[in-house]
Structures are given as structure tokens and as C-alpha cells.
Amino acid sequence: MTLRTYLNGLALLLCAGASSNALAHNPMCECKAIDAEQIQCTGGFSDGSGAPGVTLDVIGYDETILVPGKLGADSTLTFKKPNAEFYVLFDAGPGHVVEIDQADIEAP
Amino acid sequence: MSSSTTATPPSRLSLFWHKWRFHINVLLLLIPLGFMPKYFSEAALFRGDAGLGEREVGEVQVGPWSLRLAEFRDEAPRLNGPVGHMKHFNAALCQSCISQVKATYLRIGKPRSLRAAGVIFFGSPYRMGALLPVPQKTRPDAELWITLEGWDGSMHQASIPLSQASPATVAWLKSQGNRP
Numbered sequence: 001m002t003l004r005t006y007l008n009g010l011a012l013l014l015c016a017g018a019s020s021n022a023l024a025h026n027p028m029c030e031c032k033a034i035d036a037e038q039i040q041c042t043g044g045f046s047d048g049s050g051a052p053g054v055t056l057d058v059i060g061y062d063e064t065i066l067v068p069g070k071l072g073a074d075s076t077l078t079f080k081k082p083n084a085e086f087y088v089l090f091d092a093g094p095g096h097v098v099e100i101d102q103a104d105i106e107a108p
Numbered sequence: 109m110s111s112s113t114t115a116t117p118p119s120r121l122s123l124f125w126h127k128w129r130f131h132i133n134v135l136l137l138l139i140p141l142g143f144m145p146k147y148f149s150e151a152a153l154f155r156g157d158a159g160l161g162e163r164e165v166g167e168v169q170v171g172p173w174s175l176r177l178a179e180f181r182d183e184a185p186r187l188n189g190p191v192g193h194m195k196h197f198n199a200a201l202c203q204s205c206i207s208q209v210k211a212t213y214l215r216i217g218k219p220r221s222l223r224a225a226g227v228i229f230f231g232s233p234y235r236m237g238a239l240l241p242v243p244q245k246t247r248p249d250a251e252l253w254i255t256l257e258g259w260d261g262s263m264h265q266a267s268i269p270l271s272q273a274s275p276a277t278v279a280w281l282k283s284q285g286n287r288p
């Protein structure tokens with residue numbers, strides 16, 4: 001009984017020590033081509049929460065916004081692949097952005 | 109009816125415990141003392157008594173403003189769950205620019221726009237912190253860009269080589285062999 005109490009206490013201490021990194025959450029975004037024409041991006045945060053309604057813009061290399069979008073209720077957005085060179089900007093607020101260049105988007 | 113009780117002799121473990129339990133408990137009390145130097149140095153680092161961070165990068169001039177940059181820990185980026193490797197930098201704005209600077213951003217490579225200026229520093233202007241994502245495919249000769257945004261709408265940028273900002277990060281990148 002006492003040994004179990006000690007082990008429980010030790011486990012609790014270890015959990016408390018390991019939790020400090022989990023407190024911060026950073027924006028995450030992943031894009032992949034679902035077919036030759038369409039690209040699907042999924043946004044979220046590193047604490048496991050989704051990002052419905054968060055802005056996700058597709059921007060050309062000349063800084064024109066090609067597809068102004070917001071993530072749907074399932075934290076994804078599907079858009080037609082632009083003809084011009086582009087990058088995807090997941091924008092959860094100033095300093096909380098993820099950029100994905102077209103070169104980093106996996107082919108289907 | 110008569111009853112007889114036979115006293116069982118105490119086990120060797122029990123004898124050992126009863127003989128030495130006081131000394132063992134004193135030893136247990138001494139164990140935390142060994143961790144005290146580490147504890148106090150960490151406390152000084154977190155409080156700022158030991159400076160901005162473990163390794164000061166120095167003063168970086170950004171347009172009319174300047175800031176002091178430091179690596180919080182003099183080590184390679186740490187793996188931070190699903191977001192990948194992150195490197196913690198601290199910064200302090202110059203005294204005269206505190207009232208003028210609205211936001212400070214940090215990014216590896218030149219930002220495409222103010223919107224994509226990188227991660228934002230948070231905290232007091234005397235000691236701000238930012239967690240910078242460092243992709244494993246980052247080139248060791250990459251540059252670290254600092255973007256300052258003023259309350260008057262102005263924006264100023266400066267860059268320093270990553271090797272100057274964090275030699276430990278560059279050494280780590282070289283050991284990654286430029287993996288995608």
C-alpha cells in the first residue's frame with residue numbers, strides 16, 4: 001500500500017515536470033494536393049485544438065492574395081491550385097502564422 | 109485451556125531497518141542539497157539575474173532602433189511535439205525605443221511581408237521571449253531576420269547570420285545532413 005502511494009506520488013511529480021512544454025501552443029498547418037487540381041490545407045494548434053474560422057490565404061509571389069479563405073468547421077480548406085507561383089499563409093494573428101511554400105506541398 | 113505464544117525472531121531486514129533508519133532518513137534529507145546549485149542557477153536564468161539568456165548575441169541595430177538578443181539556452185533547438193524543433197530567443201528593446209516599438213518579430217530567412225514576419229516576441233520590452241521554429245532543412249548559412257513594427261506604422265528590418273545568433277543551432281543543422 002505504501003509502495004503504491006510512493007509510486008503514485010512519483011508519477012505525479014514526473015507529470016508536473018513534463019507538462020511545462022505542453023503549456024505553449026503553436027500554430028500548425030499542413031497542405032497536400034488531393035488531386036492534380038485541388039489542394040487541401042488543415043490548420044490547428046500544437047495543443048491538439050482545431051482552427052475553424054481561422055484565416056488561410058493563398059498568396060502569390062508578387063504578394064497578391066489569390067484565394068482569401070477561412071478554414072471550415074473541420075479546420076480544413078480546399079482550393080483550386082493557382083496557375084501563378086504561390087505560398088499558403090495560415091494566419092492565426094500577428095506572429096502566429098505558418099507559411100507553406102508551393103514547393104513544400106506534397107503531390108497526390 | 110492454556111495458551112502459549114512463541115515469539116518469532118525479527119527478520120534481518122527488520123533488524124537492519126530498526127538499527128539504521130535514523131541515519132537513512134538523514135541521508136534522504138541530504139539528497140536535495142546536491143541539486144541546489146543547479147536549482148539556483150536555473151532560478152537566476154528564469155528571473156533574469158543571470159542576464160537575458162545563457163548566451164548573449166549582442167546589440168543588433170534595426171533601423172533607428174536596436175535590441176539586445178540572446179539565446180535563452182546555449183543549445184540546439186528542442187523538439188517541441190508536433191510543431192517540430194523550436195529555439196528560444198530572448199530580447200530587450202533599447203530604452204528609447206520601448207515607447208515607439210509596437211511589435212518585434214523573428215524569422216529565419218527574409219520575410220515576404222509584415223504579415224509573414226515570423227514569430228512575435230511576447231513579454232515585457234525589457235525581457236521578451238520568442239520560440240522560433242527551426243526546420244531541419246534550414247541551410248546552415250541562413251540568416252536570422254528581425255522585424256520591428258512601430259506604433260507610427262513604420263517597419264524596420266535587420267538580419268544577422270544564424271551562425272552568429274546561435275552556433276549551437278548551426279552545428280545541429282550540420283549534423284542533420286540537410287534532411288527535407
